[in-house]
Structures are given as C-alpha cells and as structure tokens.
Amino acid sequence: MEDTGSIVAFWLLAALTVGAALGVAAVRDLIRAVVLLITSFLGVAGLYITLSADFVAVAQVLIYAGAISVLILFAIMLTPRAGRDNAETFLQAPGLLLAGLVAFTIAFVSLEADWSVVEREGFEETASVIGEALLSKYVLPFEMASVLLLVSMLGAIVLVRPEGTPEEEE
Amino acid sequence: MSVELEHYLVVGALLFGIGIYMALAKRNFVGVLMGIELMFNAVSLTFVAFSRFVDSAEPLSGHVFVVFVITVAAAEAAVALALAVLVYRNRGTIDMDRMNLLKW
Numbered sequence: 001m002e003d004t005g006s007i008v009a010f011w012l013l014a015a016l017t018v019g020a021a022l023g024v025a026a027v028r029d030l031i032r033a034v035v036l037l038i039t040s041f042l043g044v045a046g047l048y049i050t051l052s053a054d055f056v057a058v059a060q061v062l063i064y065a066g067a068i069s070v071l072i073l074f075a076i077m078l079t080p081r082a083g084r085d086n087a088e089t090f091l092q093a094p095g096l097l098l099a100g101l102v103a104f105t106i107a108f109v110s111l112e113a114d115w116s117v118v119e120r121e122g123f124e125e126t127a128s129v130i131g132e133a134l135l136s137k138y139v140l141p142f143e144m145a146s147v148l149l150l151v152s153m154l155g156a157i158v159l160v161r162p163e164g165t166p167e168e169e170e
Numbered sequence: 171m172s173v174e175l176e177h178y179l180v181v182g183a184l185l186f187g188i189g190i191y192m193a194l195a196k197r198n199f200v201g202v203l204m205g206i207e208l209m210f211n212a213v214s215l216t217f218v219a220f221s222r223f224v225d226s227a228e229p230l231s232g233h234v235f236v237v238f239v240i241t242v243a244a245a246e247a248a249v250a251l252a253l254a255v256l257v258y259r260n261r262g263t264i265d266m267d268r269m270n271l272l273k274w
Contacts, residue, residue: 010173051222079258088195095195103187110179118225152245156252
C-alpha cells in the first residue's frame with residue numbers, strides 16, 4: 001500500500017486501536033472501559049478495511065462492537081453489587097512483566113522473520129469467495145460451528161436458569 | 171514509506187500484550203473477559219494481515235478462519251456471561267481474588 005490516504009488511515013486507526021485498548025486497561029470505571037473497548041473494536045474493523053477485508057470488517061462491527069460488547073454490558077449490569085472498579089489483583093507486576101515479554105517477543109519475531117510477502121492488489125470481492133469456501137472446503141467446521149453455537153446457547157440458559165422445574169411455575 | 175505486513179503484526183502484538191495483561195491481572199471477572207476479547211481481536215488482525223500480504227494459493231483462508239474465530243468468541247462471551255451471573259448469584263461477588271473455593 002503506497003498511497004498517502006491508506007498510510008494515514010493505517011496510522012490513525014492503529015493509534016486509535018492501541019490507545020483505546022490501553023485505556024481499557026487503565027481506566028478505573030468498568031462502564032468507561034466497555035466504551036473504550038467498543039472504540040478499540042471499531043478501530044480493528046477499520047484496520048480490516050485497510051486490508052481490503054470488507055466482509056470481516058462488517059462482521060467485526062456487527063458481532064464484536066454490537067453483540068459482544070452488549071453481552072459484556074449485561075454482565076456488568078447483572079452483577080449490581082459487585083465492584084465497578086477496574087482494579088488489578090496482586091498479580092499486577094508479574095502480569096505486566098509477562099505481557100510486556102509476550103508482546104516484545106511477538107513483535108521481535110514479526111520484524112525479524114522473512115515472510116514470503118507477495119505484491120498483491122486488494123481483493124476484489126471477499127464475501128462470495130468466503131461463502132463458497134464455507135460451504136465447500138470448510139463445510140465440516142461450518143457445521144461444527146453451528147453445533148457449538150447451539151450448545152453454548154443451551155449451556156448459557158441452563159447455567160443461569162433458576163432452581164426448580166418450569167412446570168411448577170404454571 | 172508505506173504500510174507493510176510488519177506494521178500490522180506489531181499492532182497485533184501490542185493488542186495481544188494488553189489483552190494478556192488484563193486477563194492475568196484484572197480483579198473484576200468482566201475485566202478478564204475484556205482482555206480475552208482483545209486477544210481474540212489481535213489474533214484475528216494478524217490472520218487478516220497475513221491473508222492480505224503473504225503468498226498463498228488460497229489467500230482468503232485467513233478470512234474464513236477469522237469468521238470462525240468471531241463465531242467462537244460470541245459463544246465464549248455468552249457462556250462467560252452465564253458463568254459470571256452464576257458465580258455472582260452464589261458468592262455475591264465476581265472478584266477474582268475472592269474466587270478461592272478450590273484453594274487448599
């Protein structure tokens with residue numbers, strides 16, 4: 001990617017994403033942390049667009065910025081007497097050390113390794129190709145994902161169901 | 171000066187580091203959950219970046235993998251929410267410091 005627009009877009013979106021993620025780790029209030037988390041998700045969606053991954057970007061906005069952040073908000077709202085603060089446990093110093101080491105190692109390897117990069121124009125259309133791949137080559141993982149969604153939905157319902165059978169309440 | 175694969179990989183590494191820090195060190199269960207979501211995002215971003223830049227016969231396989239990652243993340247978030255509500259109902263807190271029933 002050579003043109004000025006995409007370079008500026010990349011740096012702005014990267015700063016937005018990483019800055020918002022740092023904010024999620026730093027702010028004291030959980031609700032503000034969720035808002036910053038949504039900002040970070042939207043920044044990642046923008047980075048997907050600069051990588052010409054339009055389908056994944058839309059899925060990111062719909063599922064992460066829409067559904068998962070609402071689920072996290074629900075988790076906060078449904079635990080009203082729990083603390084609202086975003087503080088750390090006694091593991092803060094080792095966690096910071098380990099996180100720094102992991103990020104440094106991944107970044108170092110990414111910069112040093114010789115990736116077989118190829119010059120390629122952006123993808124023309126991704127949604128139709130992804131759809132065909134999902135229903136031909138990846139049809140077994142696709143079906144397993146549907147079973148996984150069903151099982152997790154049922155599991156979530158069973159876990160939080162009140163005690164007693166539903167028939168008694170009629 | 172142009173944007174290369176390594177730029178995206180470094181952004182992914184930073185996001186992953188922030189996520190792993192939150193998952194390890196946050197006291198609130200919801201904070202840990204947010205850290206895990208950040209790690210999912212970092213890995214997905216890396217997949218899409220490789221899909222765009224690296225030589226491959228089927229360059230869109232990375233996108234398909236990211237679609238699966240998003241699906242599993244949604245399932246994981248639903249179950250984690252249920253677990254948080256369940257722990258809160260039984261213990262009155264979702265403090266990671268005080269979830270010590272298994273501690274001997």
